[in-house]
Amino acid sequence: NAGVTQTPKFQVLKTGQSMTLQCAQDMNHEYMSWYRQDPGMGLRLIHYSVGAGITDQGEVPNGYNVSRSTTEDFPLRLLSAAPSQTSVYFCASSYMLGRTEAFFGQGTRLTVV
């Protein structure tokens, strides 16, 4: 039972580079989301999706893009990496928006130099 799988686990980028963080879930959940976790800031919502083809912005969306072409996958794209995007990124999925357990991936540790 894989749950939510994130790749890569670690990444170092140079300022200005772009990359995609991958997230896949095998629980047939409609709702998926991306958070970033910074020291002293807790988990902050970047983007979320309530189903295939539907995405919306969260609290800190600037510099990130998402798409949801399938129920299983929800990739997060960094368009032009900046040092301020150094963080730990978590993908989560749940059966219903906010009302049921959110299952988290193991996280991607991103450093932008």
Place this chain on the structure above:
Amino acid sequence: QKEVEQDPGPLSVPEGAIVSLNCTYSNSAFQYFMWYRQYSRKGPELLMYTYSSGNKEDGRFTAQVDKSSKYISLFIRDSQPSDSATYLCAMSALGGGSQGNLIFGKGTKLSVKP
């Protein structure tokens, strides 16, 4: 003022102690209240879930919600070294759109010393 406030700690207690973790919130529309536990370098995992007000008990863990005071608590009895982790409160409102998203506190780092 952030919607959800949580003392980040760190909190250090001896094994066997009773631990009290708390969050306050400002949005009276919040109806779903959760506590997540996050071990170092891992993703958060759901520990307790409460809908609306009241208490919920699960083994050594008790979650309380006081909506009149906009205050939620997590109590850990007979704390164990394996309880050492960061505890995050999370809550959401009833309804669709952005208001249905989970809002997290900053997390409290707990260390239980043998």
